[in-house]
Structure formats: C-alpha cells, structure tokens
Amino acid sequence: MIRDITLGQYYQADSVIHKLDPRVKLTATLGFIISLFVVQSWIGYVAAAVFLAVVIKLSKVPFGYMVKGMKAIVFILMITVVFNLFLTPGEPLVTLWKLTITKEGARTAAMMAVRLSFLIVGSSVMTLTTTPNSLTDGLEKLMRPLKIFKVPVHEVAMMMSIALRFIPILLEETDKIMKAQIARGADFESGNLIKKARAMVPLLVPLFISAFRRANDLAMAMEARCYRGGENRTKMKPLQYKGRDRIAYGVLFAYFAGCVLIRVYL
C-alpha cells in the first residue's frame, strides 16, 4: 500500500549511531565532507575510509543500503572521471588516437572518484540512521543563531515536518485522482513527452486544489490548538546532549585534527 512507503531512506535499527543526537550527526557529516577536501594524499583517504568503515559498522545498516545511494550519481561520477582523465595536462601516460591520459590526470580522476563516493556514502549514513523528523529538529536547533538575522528558523522547520507528514497523504490522493481520470478515459501512458506532460494537467489541477483545501483546514486546526509560532513554545521531546554525544564530538574532533595533520606534515 502506498501509505506504507518509508520517507527518505531511514533504516530502522538499534545502534549507537541511530541513538546519537541529530545535531551531532549533522555536524559530523559536514565535518566529514570538509575533511575529504582537506586531505590531498592517499594516506588521508585511507584515514577517511577507516573512519567511514567504523561508522558504518557501528550503524548496523547493511552495506548494500549505503551503495544504493551511489546509483543516482554514477553518471556524474563517470563524467568527472572521464574529464579529469583526458583533460588534465601533464606527463603523458597512454595515448589513444587524439586523447592522452596523463599521469596527473589519472591521479586526479582516481582521487575525484574516491572523494565523490565517500561523500555520498557519508551523507547516506546520516539519512539512513536519522528519521526525517529528528533531522528537522536537529536543523532547527543548529540554525537557531540565524534568528538574529531574522531567519524564520522555527517556521521553516515546522513547514518541513508538515510537508513530510503530508507526502503520503498527497501520494494516495494522486493515486485516487489518477484512477478517477483513467475511469473517465484519460490516457497517462501513450504519446511522446509533450503529450504525456499535457496529460498531467487534469491530474495536477485537482491535486493542487485539494492541497490548498487541506492547508486551509490544517491551519485552522493548528490555530484551534493554540499554535502561535515558536514563541514560548515548549518541546515534548527536547534535544539534549548525552554522554555518547560528547564522546562522538570528541572522536569527530580527533579525526578532523588527524586529517589536518596529515595535510600539513605528509
């Protein structure tokens, strides 16, 4: 059933990584990505690989799930590799017709490939071990300082979580409208791209109208339950750092410092 779809790609498991505060995981992902650009040598990448492998092991998420995220970027990865391989000037290694693979090109291409795949796997770890809901909570709390610059942090976070709640409902609704239109002879399958796009109009118009109606109802229901923005609001599940979160910050700092040292001394 369409209502059973998992949002994002959260993988339910009982692990240390799952239990970490979402703020730790967000910071760690950012830190890890930066570290990939800090290190320039193979030793650095080995360090990153070890770090990533340990985290994956701890998260108890099957490795297959991590690699799934890679499928989406295979194409980009190929292009990057090919361009770097052929277009980097330097000492020629192999010449094929007019294309030359240089020693430097091969090195950059390999590094790029490693960097990109680590980047994707690294952020997959975060999305696989954190529910969209706690991710929003974490973002809200991390971004709180932006309030000084009048960024509506609470409002944006609230919108995100409501959007997440309504995705399955709207999906089901799309399904219903589609069936209703097919029953009246609408054709969503045949024809070229333009024809198909045009066929979507009788699907999208009712969907939009219904979404607006729902938004209106929801706004009224929220106001009836005393919602008045983020001011003076308390939290049912407030984010609180625990012992393991402090340790995780420590480990992250040690890893990052290691990367910087590798860059400077090796």
Place this chain on the structure above:
Amino acid sequence: MGIIKTDKLVFEYIRRDEEGNVEGITRAVDEVDLDVKQGDFIAILGHNGSGKSTLAKHINAILYPTEGTVWVDGMDTQDESRLWDIRQEAGMVFQNPDNQIIGQVVEEDVGFGPENMGVPTKEIWERVEESLKAVGMYEYRKHSPNKLSGGQKQRVSIAGVIAMHPKCIILDEPTAMLDPNGRKEVVRAVRALNDVEGITIVLITHYMEEIIHADMVFVMDKGHIAMEGTPREIFSRVEELKELRLDVPQVTLLAYELKQSGMDLPDGILTIEELTEALAAKYEVM
C-alpha cells in the same frame, strides 16, 4: 451564565467581486441564543448549510460575530487578550481526520497542543499518556497516524484536544467521513469523556443516532434554531423533522408509523429495546 453563552449571535458571509464591491450577504447564523451548562452534552443538528459549523467556529474564536456576543466561561470571544485562554478552554475537533493531525507519530500529535501552550516537558508526557488512555488509543502511541483507521484518527484528534485540559469540546461533524464502526468508536469515546471527566460536549452532526444520549438537542435551519428540547421531545415531532430534511432513526420512525395507524404507543421512542418493551407491555407476549 453557563460555560458557553451566545446572545443574539449573527454572522454574515460577505461575497465580494473582483473590485471588492459587496455582491451579496449571506446570513449564516441569525440571532442565535444558546446557554450551555458546565457538564452538559449538547447536540446541534441540521442539514448542510444550516449554519451549524459556522456557529461552532464562533465558540472557538475562529470566527467573530458580526452582531451579538459569544462568551466562553465568561470570556468575550472578541477580547483579543483572552484569545488563547478561550481556545484552550474550548477545544475543537474537525470533520476531516487527515487535515487536523500535525504530528508524524500519534504521541507527538497529542503533545502539539500542550507544546503550544508552553507546558513543561515532563507534564506534556503525563498529559499525553492520560489523554491517549481516555480515548483508548494508548497502545497506538508510537504508530504513524497514516496507518490508523478513520475512527482511530478521530480519537487521536480528540486526545489532542483533551491534552490541553479544556472545559468543553466542540466536535464539528467528527463522524461525517467515517464508516459505521468508526462512528460508534468516536461517539463512545465522546460519551465517556462527558460521563467520566465531566467535560461539556457540543456535538454537531447530522446523524440522528448519535444524539440519543444528549441532554439537549438544538435543530438549526437557515441560521435559526428551529427546534430545541430533549432527544425524546425532538423525536416525537417527526413531521417537523421531515420538513427540515432530517432523517429520524428507523425505530423512531417505525414507532411513529405504528402510532399513526392506530396503535397506542408512547411518543419519541429512541431505541429498539424501548419499542420491544412498549409492544410487549401492550400485548403481554414476553
């Protein structure tokens, strides 16, 4: 003065054309006087467009009167400084169960109201637990609302209102989108709240079976209160109800027809048991 009181309440919907000129005025609520006592179970009946939902939205200060006044627990709904107190004391449950659940987990949704009121975290958890238990949804607290049935979702919505500790709850056609089983679930939960917790209930509906247990019934038509009385009084006026395009429960109708054809039965029979007893007493065939 009771918990909810309206005095000559009038509400007009104003339709405007593109330039903002008034095209027409519809009087949705027309000079309604209500007085509801604390702890009462009130039902408001009426067919579509009779103004019953508009009336309900005034009690929760979502709409403000064009003329007249509404008081909730002695507070005038037009007094903006008391707006949030009014909304806390008069909770509201709406028709569509999907469009009023905010949380992605049942317990988070129930906690939404208390969160908005600034209740401390520990107390939120206590309130969520007691309100989910009051509607019999405690074992579903970790579930996603998307996987619940309509009746269960409506019970979660009711729990979300109870968690704000209101003195009265207004239910605006809470069963209109539910199947018969879901309707029974919801009505049972609402009655329990009234009996056990003593919360004042205003139930708006067009299903006659749901109002049998009400203390007072108001029938609305074209913005007016057309009939008022106990369920028994209301149901004994079958012809008037038919004129207002309202259906009478089947047993009541059967008893009415039997009486019309000459059988000597009491007025306003509401349940099957009552009718069988009355017939048995009459003909001594037990």
